[in-house]
Amino acid sequence: MSEHDISEAGAFSGPAVKPGPRSPGAFGAWLEERRRPEERRFWRLFFFGLLGLVLLLSLLAPNHHPHFVVDAYPAFWPVFGLGVGLLMVFFVKKIVQPLIKRPEDYYGDL
Amino acid sequence: MATSEFLHPSLAFIIVALILPGLPRAGAGRRLARYLPLLPPALAVYAAFANVPGTYATVHWLGQTLTLGRLDAMSGLFIQVFAIMSLAGIIFALHVEDRWQQVAALFYVAGAMGCVLAGDFISLFLFWEIMAVGSTFLVLAGRSRESVLAGFRYFLFHVLGGLFLLAGLVWRYKATQSFAFEAALPFGQPWGGAPYDWLILLGFCVNAAVVPLHAWLPDAYPRGTVTGSVFMCAFTTKTAVYVLMRGFYGWEVLAVAGTVMAVYGVLYASMENNARRILAYHIVSQVGYMVAGIGVGAAMTINGAAAHAYAHILYKGLLFMSVGAVLFSTGTARLDELGGLAGRLPWVMVLYMVAALSISGLPVFNGFISKTMTIAGAAQEHRTWIALGLEVAAVGTFVSVGLKLPYFAFWGGKPLDMKRELRPIPANMYAGMALLAGLCVAQGLYPDLLYRCLPIPMTEANHNLYQPWTAWNVLQALMLLGFAGLAFYFMRGVIRPHAGLNLDFDWFYRLAGRGLLALICRPAAWFDSIWGNVYRSLGLAGLKLFAAFTVFFDKSVIDGVVDNSACGVRGLGRLGAVLQSGRLQQYLAMMVTFIVVILALIWYLG
Numbered sequence: 189m190s191e192h193d194i195s196e197a198g199a200f201s202g203p204a205v206k207p208g209p210r211s212p213g214a215f216g217a218w219l220e221e222r223r224r225p226e227e228r229r230f231w232r233l234f235f236f237g238l239l240g241l242v243l244l245l246s247l248l249a250p251n252h253h254p255h256f257v258v259d260a261y262p263a264f265w266p267v268f269g270l271g272v273g274l275l276m277v278f279f280v281k282k283i284v285q286p287l288i289k290r291p292e293d294y295y296g297d298l
Numbered sequence: 299m300a301t302s303e304f305l306h307p308s309l310a311f312i313i314v315a316l317i318l319p320g321l322p323r324a325g326a327g328r329r330l331a332r333y334l335p336l337l338p339p340a341l342a343v344y345a346a347f348a349n350v351p352g353t354y355a356t357v358h359w360l361g362q363t364l365t366l367g368r369l370d371a372m373s374g375l376f377i378q379v380f381a382i383m384s385l386a387g388i389i390f391a392l393h394v395e396d397r398w399q400q401v402a403a404l405f406y407v408a409g410a411m412g413c414v415l416a417g418d419f420i421s422l423f424l425f426w427e428i429m430a431v432g433s434t435f436l437v438l439a440g441r442s443r444e445s446v447l448a449g450f451r452y453f454l455f456h457v458l459g460g461l462f463l464l465a466g467l468v469w470r471y472k473a474t475q476s477f478a479f480e481a482a483l484p485f486g487q488p489w490g491g492a493p494y495d496w497l498i499l500l501g502f503c504v505n506a507a508v509v510p511l512h513a514w515l516p517d518a519y520p521r522g523t524v525t526g527s528v529f530m531c532a533f534t535t536k537t538a539v540y541v542l543m544r545g546f547y548g549w550e551v552l553a554v555a556g557t558v559m560a561v562y563g564v565l566y567a568s569m570e571n572n573a574r575r576i577l578a579y580h581i582v583s584q585v586g587y588m589v590a591g592i593g594v595g596a597a598m599t600i601n602g603a604a605a606h607a608y609a610h611i612l613y614k615g616l617l618f619m620s621v622g623a624v625l626f627s628t629g630t631a632r633l634d635e636l637g638g639l640a641g642r643l644p645w646v647m648v649l650y651m652v653a654a655l656s657i658s659g660l661p662v663f664n665g666f667i668s669k670t671m672t673i674a675g676a677a678q679e680h681r682t683w684i685a686l687g688l689e690v691a692a693v694g695t696f697v698s699v700g701l702k703l704p705y706f707a708f709w710g711g712k713p714l715d716m717k718r719e720l721r722p723i724p725a726n727m728y729a730g731m732a733l734l735a736g737l738c739v740a741q742g743l744y745p746d747l748l749y750r751c752l753p754i755p756m757t758e759a760n761h762n763l764y765q766p767w768t769a770w771n772v773l774q775a776l777m778l779l780g781f782a783g784l785a786f787y788f789m790r791g792v793i794r795p796h797a798g799l800n801l802d803f804d805w806f807y808r809l810a811g812r813g814l815l816a817l818i819c820r821p822a823a824w825f826d827s828i829w830g831n832v833y834r835s836l837g838l839a840g841l842k843l844f845a846a847f848t849v850f851f852d853k854s855v856i857d858g859v860v861d862n863s864a865c866g867v868r869g870l871g872r873l874g875a876v877l878q879s880g881r882l883q884q885y886l887a888m889m890v891t892f893i894v895v896i897l898a899l900i901w902y903l904g
Contacts, residue, residue: 212714216641220714239784242776249773255677255685265777272693273785280568281792288801289569295799295808297447 242266304354304367305345306415307377308425310338311384311408315401335388335400342381342411346374353417362477365417372604372753376414376540379608380407382737383532383615390619390730391525399439403529406432410533414540418477419467419498422541426463426505430456431890433534436526437518445521452518453886455807459504459511466497482545491549499546506538506589508555509562512582513804516566519581520574520631524622527574531618532611535581539588539607543753548595556590557687559583564694566802571795573621573631573703577614580657580699583691584610590688591672596679598762601752602672608748609656609668609741616653616734617699620646623727624707627720633703633795637710642720645728647708652735654704656742658696661775664741667748667766670775674764693782700779701786702793 212220222231247262254260259268292298314334321331351374354367369377384407394400409432412425430453437449471477473494482495491499500511507515515535519527546552563583567576584606591603623646624639625631640647656663659670669692677685741748745766749756756762765771786793 211716212641213644216644219644219647220641223709235783239780242773242780245773246777249770253770255674256682265774266781268689269693269778269781270785272690273697273782274789276565276690276694277568277697277785277789277793280565281789284565285569285800290799290801292797292799294801298444 304349304352304369305341306355306367306412307338307342307345307381308408308412308415310341311404311411314338315404315408318397318401318404331397331400332392335404336385336392338404338407339381339385339388342377343385346378346381349374359420362418362420364421366412366421367415368417369415370753371751372544373414373540375604375608375751375753376536377411378751379611380411380414380533380536383611383734384529386615386619386730386733387525387529387532388730389733390528390622390727392726393724394523394525396439396523399436399523399526402432402435402439403526404432406436406529406533408432410537413537417479419470419479420477422479423460423463423467426537427460428890429534429537430460431886433530434886436530437522439523439526440521442521445523448518448521451804451807451811452514454811455504455514459501461501462497462504463501466494466499466501469494469497479541479545481547483548495546499542499549502538502541502546503555504538505534506542506585507535507559507582508589509559509582510803510806512559512563513802513807515581516570516575516578516802517804519578520572524626528615528618528622531577531581531614535585536607536611539585539592539603542589543592543600543603547592547600549593551593552589553593553595553681553684556586556588556593557684557691559586559589560688560691561694562586564691564698566800567698568694568702568793569795569800571633571797573624573633573636573707574618576698576703577617577621580617580695581614583695584614584657586691587669587672587688590684591675594676594679594681594684596675596762597754597760598675598678598764599672601754601756601762601764602668602675604753605668605671605748608751609664609738612734612737612741613653613656613663613665616649616731616738617657619727619731619734620650620653621703621707623723623731626727627723628718629721632797633706633710634797636707638708638712638715639718640708641714642716642718643708643723646723646731647704649728649731649735650704650708652738654700656738658700658779659692659775660700660779661767661772662739662742664738664748666742666771666775667745670766670771671764675762678761689778693778693785696779696782697786697793701783702795705786705790706795 211217221227243263243266246264246266250260250262258264314337318331318334321327321334349369351369351371352367353365354369355365357364357366387403387407388400391400391403406429409425409427409429413422413429416422416425434449434453434456437445437452440446440449467477470492473492482498483490504511504514519530522530542552560583563579563581563586567579567583570576570579588603588606588610591599591606621631624636624643627643627646628636628639630636652663656665659665669688673685673688673692676688749764754760754762756764
């Protein structure tokens with residue numbers, strides 16, 4: 189633990205620190221089971237299947253009340269969601285952040 | 299304040315906050331002090347549903363008529379959600395032993411509710427400042443160097459905002475002879491407004507965290523206590539949303555500023571590492587939706603802003619609670635140090651996800667019924683760019699709060715972390731979270747719970763009928779969020795957070811602060827050095843002479859006569875030492891006490 193964590197850990201008051209249980213509870217163990225490699229493949233397929241279904245529906249059910257003209261085209265919203273998501277993350281992490289990133293204690297507040 | 303038919307909800311908060319410090323620290327008194335703070339929120343919830351709209355609690359003061367209880371559909375909605383949120387917040391904080399935190403929280407909530415019910419600018423300003431002081435103490439209560447410094451900056455900035463408001467309302471009184479708090483302009487004059495209106499607007503915009511006046515928020519909120527930040531995230535910005543809605547709806551500048559806020563907050567949240575700071579930037583973003591809705595000013599967007607404020611308080615409180623629970627349990631909120639926790643804090647993860655899906659606007663959760671109303675309203679008014687900007691922000695919201703934060707906090711591609719010491723999370727924290735999570739889902743499934751309280755009745759004539767649960771709306775949300783999720787899946791390596799600080803507008807605030815300090819300190823230091831010389835050459839010699847005389851006088855005349863005076867002087871010296879302790883929180887408390895005493899004297903004598 190770094191020094192900063194201690195100051196942050198001090199940011200609350202309450203009963204003295206007692207270590208919690210060392211084994212995950214029943215629900216926690218069930219959640220961890222879902223992370224096994226063979227289950228991962230299932231979940232990936234499941235979610236890609238859902239996306240495919242949504243895409244299919246968007247092609248079958250065009251928007252009858254378009255707000256922005258372009259959103260009348262089928263598959264506008266999937267393209268918008270994917271495109272904006274990719275561009276935003278790239279723009280922020282690869283272009284903006286390198287310019288404005290400083291060491292954590294840049295202002296000497298910590 | 300209270301008449302037979304109206305219970306002012308702030309009253310109980312103030313009374314309990316005043317008696318809480320005096321209760322004994324052991325035995326029954328201690329138990330009472332723990333559970334007593336539950337009373338005012340409970341009464342407020344009762345009052346929110348029992349009070350009948352009207353104008354109550356008018357007080358004549360300084361030749362003015364103050365209205366402390368203007369209750370209508372708009373203020374009633376905010377009082378209702380403030381009451382529910384304060385109840386959940388107090389339940390979440392029941393385990394906190396630090397009584398001053400509860401006192402600060404109670405004053406803070408009292409201030410927020412007082413602002414919402416204020417019908418004139420004087421009482422609005424008084425409650426506005428109570429709110430600023432109460433919330434400052436919630437930051438200071440972190441009791442680390444980091445939070446004390448942040449609290450000081452926070453207070454300075456809010457004093458500045460308060461001064462804009464004060465200057466505006468005094469100027470406005472000179473011009474209009476009225477302190478009544480009404481809409482500044484009739485609808486449809488987007489760039490009108492007298493200079494004093496703009497000053498008042500500026501004061502409100504400080505609290506609404508309108509970019510570029512927003513940087514106090516991500517600076518201070520991550521540094522408050524676990525429980526204190528839960529209160530702060532709900533009240534300051536939403537009180538500002540209320541006063542903007544009341545006074546400045548239809549101002550074009552707000553429509554643009556709100557859209558900028560919505561996108562700006564999301565961009566910063568995407569690169570931030572501290573989980574509570576991510577949430578803080580998302581307050582800026584979500585308040586942007588409300589400010590944009592107010593700026594567009596149509597019946598549907600105003601309703602959308604009000605609905606979104608209600609929904610936002612519930613899910614943002616839950617977000618700060620669940621991330622606070624992670625911080626409480628692990629000791630850190632830094633995403634690069636977390637991960638592999640889903641198996642050990644599974645219920646915190648589930649409760650967090652309820653809030654995260656709510657803020658993202660997924661069907662079933664309450665963001666879906668409030669956010670979409672604002673966007674649909676903006677589109678209906680043909681404000682294409684505003685509606686599109688808000689959709690962009692919706693994508694970013696899901697990517698950063700809906701996926702990035704939980705992924706790196708609870709999984710992060712790391713195996714289950716069994717080595718980490720976890721502090722057990724008290725049951726009351728879970729209870730507070732469960733209450734809000736239940737409400738988030740209930741509102742999402744039964745939008746009418748929220749819609750029937752909206753300020754403008756939803757009718758055909760008002761052109762604000764809105765039905766969220768249509769097949770197209772559900773499909774649109776799934777398309778937008780599903781494929782935003784796909785973008786996260788592709789970019790999860792790029793978006794991985796790292797320790798560091800991202801420069802924001804507070805760089806300019808600090809520059810201005812240092813400049814001002816230099817402007818005052820340089821001449822002061824120059825004067826001080828001259829004064830020091832004068833004092834050394836003249837004053838000290840004089841003092842020595844005087845001392846020699848008093849020694850003589852004391853020895854020969856007074857000794858034995860008034861020994862008691864020494865004790866008196868010593869006592870006075872101690873009081874002086876306490877008064878000049880150099881501790882900001884004591885100065886603040888003293889300042890408030892003095893103001894209250896002076897105001898009470900004026901009231902009594904005048």
